[in-house]
Amino acid sequence: MKSFFLALMLGFSIFASAQNTLVGTISNPQNTPLSGVTIRLPELHKETLSDENGTYTFRNIPNGSFKITCSYMGYETQTKSVEISQKETVMNIILTETIHQMDEVIISTAFNKLQSQNVMKVEHQSLKTLAQKGTSTLIEGLATIPGVSQVSTGTSIGKPVIRGLSGNRVLVYSQGVRLENQQFGEEHGLGLNDAGIESVEVIKGPASLLYGSDALGGVLYFNPEKFAAPNTLEGNFNQKLFSNTNGSSTSLGVKTSSDSFKFLARGSYNTHADYKIPDGNRVTNTRYNESDFKTALGYSKERFTSTLRYNFNKLDLGIPEQGIAEQTPTHKTTFPKQAVYATILSWNNTIFFKRSKLDADLGYISNNRSEFEDSDVANLHMTLKTYNYNVKYYLPKIGNFESIVGTQGMHQTNVNTGEEYLIPDATTNDFGVFGTVNFEWKKKVLQAGARFDHRNVTSIAHGNFGDEGYFQAIAKKFQSFNASLGFKTNIKKNVIFRLNFASGFRAPNLAELTSNGVHEGSNRYEVGNAALKNEQNFQTDLNLEYRNPHFEWFVNGFYNTINQYIFIAPNGIVTNGFDTYVYTQANAVLFGGEAGIHFHPHPVDWLHITSSFERVTGKKQNGENLPLIPANKWNNSIKTEFKSSKYLKDPFALLNVTYTFDQKNPSLFETKSNDYTLVNLGFGGKVTLGKTSFDVNLNANNLFNKTYISHLSRLKNEGIPNMGRTVVLGVILNM
Template identity: 30%
Template sequence: MQQKSFLVLCLLWTAISGFSQNKISGTITNAKKQPLNGAHIHIADKSTATNPVGVFEIKNIPAGKKRLIVSYIGYTTIDTLLTVEDDMSISFRMQPDLNALKEVVINKAGQPQSVKNSEKVNQNYIQESYAGSLAKSLEKLPGVNAMEIGAGTSKPIIRGLGFNRIAVTENGVKQEGQQWGADHGLEIDAFNAENVEVVKGVGAIEYGSDAMGGVISINNDAVPAKNSFSGQALAIVKSVNNTIGTSVGIKYRKDHFFYKFKGTVLDFGDYKVPTDEILYLNTRIPVYNQRLKNTAGRETDFFGQIGYVSEKFRSTISISNVYFKSGFFPGAHGIPSIAAVQDDGDDRNIGLPYQRVNHFKIINNNQWNFENAQLNASVSFQNNHRQEWSKFHTHYSNQQPPEVNPDLELDFNLSTLDAQLKYKYIWSTAHQTTVGVQNQYQSNTIDGYSFLLPKFTRNAIGAYMIHDYTASDKLKLNAGIRFDWARVAIDSFFDQTLFDYLTGNGQSQTIANFYAQRSQNIDKNFSSFNASVGMGYMITNHWNLTATLGSNFRFPTAIELSANGIHHGAFRHEMGDATLKPEQGISFDTKLSYAQNSFKMAFSPYVYYFSNYIFLKPSGQFSILPHGGQIYQYSQSEALLSGFEVSIEKRFFDRITAEVVLEYLYNRQITSDASKDYPLPFTPPANGYWEIGYQFKPLKAFTNTVLSVNGRTALEQNRIAQNELITPGYSIFGGALKSDIKLGNFLANVQLSVNNAFNTKYFNHNSYYRALEIPEMGRNIQLLIRIPFGKASHE
């Protein structure tokens, strides 16, 4: 009996010890051994935060290997495995994230330092830098430029690469619109971006085609704190085009469930330019009252998100809709017309011609957390519906206006289905592997009395694997491979009206057939295999080096393969080439960073080589289409792109801050004839930005009061592509005064800023209107008021 009792006790002791609960405690400090208050610690499905002296404690931790994550804003996240055998006391010294700029967001890539060359900003930075669109608001970042299309629309350019060479993602899903067009903007609400990361260099391994120039990753998926309700009301006015706008957002979480809502409304008039006339196609067109007629517009955006979060599972459903309508300057749409620009006495009406865009998106993101692994799955649907309206006009005497919507010139309706699966496994403190698969299906339909882009469908599948190896506390290595396959099916389109017109004017049937066959029936498959390696090395506590080397690719778009018609938005006859191959390239990117106390510096040189870069090349043949001009043929050539960026930040006397950003970019085609090695189009000139700010001492209700002045200088851009104009250099200046105003329980952040303070006439080489000799906007005074309410915090 005693033996049986002893055996039972042994078994109970074994069971109890096997399920013993342990306590983990410790301290979290920075590199100077100063405590970090509010650092987030997560282990074994439990989480807590450090107290004001950096101490934390978590009880009831089962024995065994457990994944430990320590995160704190502005510092590199610690993600490691911990063997728990008994009560433990541990300490971590967190290193600053040297990639962070101004107000930062958490980088969850691991330790000791990410291998990516990236810039990260949060919502406050975007709102304070707001310049009418998201792309324009990011222009202060090194290597980032914007191609403007009027006052409220722009598209991003990274190191001279844009259009379908830049991937823009929202909550991990690639934004899909009509990126190929110079007159097509980015349909994303800038006020809804909670944080943004701009990744420069090799981006194709994780994001695939369209990421060969970089990635702009937008996130608005942060989880509110438990039992919290918060929000923000924002109002904005601008003088240059009499903008009136507001944006209101709220977020709420009880325990596991949370929701967010945000609405933005902007209304603006014709914008001012510091000139009285422009020159377009050798015609001098007046600009009455220095306002560019019919550039008014309005934007209405909505975003809603509902989510569920627990220790092991998180899911969100996000629904957004962005609606934008704005006019085109009538003196620059088609044939120059002085009569069309006569002042109508109303600078807020939107007349013909104009564009109207609606982008609807729904995204479902899911994340499962396991002991040493994480699984992410997402599905999404997008619909981008873009229309260009212009008073019916025909270049062919036999063409009649459509019975329905006779003034609808172009209509593109693009629907995209996307599904992604990503699995990350932590083998040990040193090794981590991520694998992923992605599938995307697109369908584009067309309408309107003009033709530019054919109807098409596209299906793409990609699979990738990335392995991270933390060799030591100072060295992190990264390697990745990816395979992609895509099929594009393009419908043929024969323009009988054009055929009859050409034959009626004496053209042969062969010539008439060539021009009237606006697109061929094309069904093509593409594939590509790519690889990359990267390194992040912490040379000292202050110096950090990152470097990446990898191959890049991009599949040809439908318009590059099959366009055949006059593109009024680009002012030329464009012709595709069905024999185009996928773009291939090799990218080398490196960044040397230094940070100590109040001084930060970064130097980023890079080199890209493309074996078959796709570009529009003047053919030397003139189109026989009425007002068609010269034919521009999509062609391929070797190309080289190189340059560097320098950024410096310094604080003096705890109250004065200074920032300088310099950029230089050199690129060219590489052909058998060196005399034809032209630069690539839309190449930003060498330029620099500087800003000096002074922070005042608190004065009664006014705190965090900062007065700043800034300036931007660009050199003359005389290295131009074949169809571009030389752009003179310029210098413009601005400033801002911002402050937090607290009256009792009321808090508001107010910012008054001025851009182009001296109303300087200058040209942006990347502007959509540059070819028309239309200068950039004149002096703009902007007032931004933000009123937060509730308790704003996130897990």
């Protein structure tokens, strides 16, 4: 590892001499300069805004050919190639008006293309857009994206579900590194705070080619907050209030940048009492408190960029085992409860050569999890430490061919220091190599790749044979070869067609291999299976979308076969007063998709009508239903964007009606769920008073206080409803 760091520093010293500059003007077809346009050099991790004269400047640019992307609300996103071979290069760009939403650069895929150029259909959502919906938590906001749901325990714990797959089958990336937080547990949340996150990208389906094991079902890729524009100082204060939980979310951030150095820091604090159900009662001990701190330091020169990011998250959350019991508005958690301390340290470095580049992401993740049953002495205490790396070399472009080769790896240790053991002390080592190529001609793109992965899992024996908490030592090896092939074309000017074939895999986790005891979060005695094999899948994805200035529609379909699907099922035995559940395997299939429209008729372009439908079916080979399959959902929204005034900029009003169908096809140890309809309202805009401006959102969710129980709620078996009506007020003050 030391030699790798020295190589990075050596690369910096060699390539930090040139002083190239890229300048230009952004205007519309009438030659009117456009200010506030976002101009990016994605390959160089650089971004700036055009000034009041429409001009922009990038300094410290190396020689070579790069993509430049311009995006501006109401105008078509443009991507051009620019050749840098002299001290000053001029690139003027004219943007044309459009009613379409801005096209985004997708970071989570291999070649960082615009979404319209991408072989894979990736859902991109800014956190600002999710915030306009007034959701209480990050995962609740993600669950509004078609094809994404959540397994929830009240408001404090939520786990993402992508097309019926959850837990370790969904890989989460934050700050450019994979997030490891003991995600196998049903009562283990995502462990991320939305403060300091710019946007999220959702890959639905196997992404093992890029990410290796655990990307079987998909990837959530969180893009962190961007640095300030060069030579500026910015700050903002964000405050949200939640009526239902007497909750508060506070965030304060500051950031500044010069031409070479960049810095930002953000602190936040969330606190919530028990949530209320529609009859006015509170669900006891669903309260939680969360502190979060993020900071980043960036440095860039002509042929070298480096970004160091740090995130510390402290979570104190109650575990609701009492149902509707003590009624109190307190925010202080009581027993049983969890305390989670999570640290993410990431370091991204890029070295630019004349016609190629080397990108290296290094990460350290620590997840310190304690569980307290009836005292301040932790019964369960697990410390998970993960070191990972991801190194990619972008080969010189040859004609229309772009290609990448890379390697990824992980070293992970789990150590127990509490009285109880949920999983044993263990070490996991991953190593993978991959290559992918992208060929683009006219409006067509062909992308293919292959990857090989190897994983070693070793654990230490603990306890006495036959007793609860006994773990036999294991030494297991898992390996897999995977490939993908994707094709994208414009059938007509406004019609995009995508077809992808991809295989993926997931090695069984420690809980599945070794469990032997009562899992309090699941209220059952769980028994692992050391003979489990890799889950291996093959998925076909089809995407068809149409877009004209006033009407858009899309259709996504998928068929996913999974060999050796791992699941847990009761065996009819009662152990220590709990039903015994054993991990086993069977072949399975999941299929379904999403479809939707977006209508904004002329001349009333301020009116937006959207509607989407999502469906997924999951079955084992013997015809039995898979667990945790979300119910079908029909989501409808009407959004109006009013004309700005002197004091209110970009005002909007939003009406959302979501109908969730009944789930009549539960697994053997689930119960059926009834259908329900939720109505949500939202208003907002930017208020300007003199030189002071602030964004404001006012939302009323579950407006009619509907009593309902989500099929993926872990409180469903106790008959406890989800949250009743809540009003959310959010204010962002820009300084």
